[in-house]
Amino acid sequence: MNYFDYGPQNSRGFRALKVWLALRQVGRAGSLKMIGDDMLLARHLHELLAQHPEFEPMSQSITTFRYVPRELRPQLGSEKVESYLDELNQRLLTALEKSGEAFLSNAIVNGRFALRACIVNFHTALEDIEALPPLLSRLGKAADAALRQTRSSPSSTSASGASS
Numbered sequence: 001m002n003y004f005d006y007g008p009q010n011s012r013g014f015r016a017l018k019v020w021l022a023l024r025q026v027g028r029a030g031s032l033k034m035i036g037d038d039m040l041l042a043r044h045l046h047e048l049l050a051q052h053p054e055f056e057p058m059s060q061s062i063t064t065f066r067y068v069p070r071e072l073r074p075q076l077g078s079e080k081v082e083s084y085l086d087e088l089n090q091r092l093l094t095a096l097e098k099s100g101e102a103f104l105s106n107a108i109v110n111g112r113f114a115l116r117a118c119i120v121n122f123h124t125a126l127e128d129i130e131a132l133p134p135l136l137s138r139l140g141k142a143a144d145a146a147l148r149q150t151r152s153s154p155s156s157t158s159a160s161g162a163s164s
Helices: 017-051 070-075 077-099 126-152
Strands: 055-059 064-066 105-109 112-117
Touching: 017 055, 017 064, 055 112, 055 126, 064 077, 064 126, 070 077, 070 105, 070 112, 077 112, 077 126
Parallel strands: none
Antiparallel strands: 055 064, 064 112, 105 112
């Protein structure tokens, strides 16, 4: 018997069930606390990235940022460097996903590819947030070295071409 044949209420999934169950479990105050905790973690991540020489924070409520090798900072705004950074951050995101150590998504901010940390899991802890910059720095350096190697032709951005 297919119950969806007998009425409109059975023709679609109960998408609100997860929200309803969470509210029944922790209540309004618990939900507000979890959301507030996530917002504090997002602000903390933004501050960590702002203090790190290899990251450029772009927005704060949902933390967006990109990895920028130190030697490329003076050329930010150059179309060649901006294009390189878009590709580099796409590769960094792929490397992060393959590592399985953390999960970020992406966003386009002011026409540029950015990494996006949307903290919504109540299991996310301060230790998780503080582990992100060193992890991303390590993976970013590796992605930068690999990308510069593949761009070794004269018309490509190389280690010297990207920073000149």
